[in-house]
Amino acid sequence: LGLQGAVPASELAPTLPGRRLVGQAVTVRNVPRADSVAAAAASDKGMMGEHEAYNLAEPGDVVVIEGLPGVSNLGGQSAAVASRSGCAGAIVDGGHRDPDASRALGFPIWSRGPTPITGKWRLRTAEINGTVHIARMPVQAGDLVVADDAGVVFVPHAHALAVLEAAERVHAGDARQKADIARGVDLATLAATRYK
Incomplete structure (x- = not known):
């Protein structure tokens, strides 16, 4: 943003x-x-x-x-x-x-x-x-x-909703990445995957 x-x-x-x-x-x-x-x-x-x-x-x-x-x-x-x-x-x-x-x-x-x-x-x-x-x-x-x-x-108050939506996307991506790490996904796949 x-x-x-x-x-x-x-x-x-x-x-x-x-x-x-x-x-x-x-x-x-x-x-x-x-x-x-x-x-x-x-x-x-x-x-x-x-x-x-x-x-x-x-x-x-x-x-x-x-x-x-x-x-x-x-x-x-x-x-x-x-x-x-x-x-x-x-x-x-x-x-x-x-x-x-x-x-x-x-x-x-x-x-x-x-x-x-x-x-x-x-x-x-x-x-x-x-x-x-x-x-x-x-x-x-x-x-x-x-x-x-x-x-x-x-x-800034005028941008609060847009920032919240972006933060939710980042949080969801972080959650997916954590799950992949916990499941043992190999490093090459982790590095190649776009989570955010």
């Missing part, structure tokens, strides 16, 4: 290995704050707005955050609110905090890695449900998100 949308787990790693996630994207775009960390902390005014995404989310939706590297764009309390709101999990192009808390909830996160550095005084949420960029790929609210141990795939 010529679509780009796959991000390997080497870029966005799962916090709960063995989990699979499928849902529609609810997007959050974070940007750096203009003030210093010290000034932001002194003001005691956090500007993270991912909770608004949880208010908009339907059960099974996936929170997709374009974040900042090296700092938390989603922490344990936020994961608890997302889970309570029915979100299936989160994809974070940036860091996340409190991995033990999200794991205890069974709330899967794919991110660039855990960090102890809070984003509360370092970032602000600029937009909810607009276009975000995850590993340089545009993702829009409503796009299909599929994630597992291999990584994350984003499918």
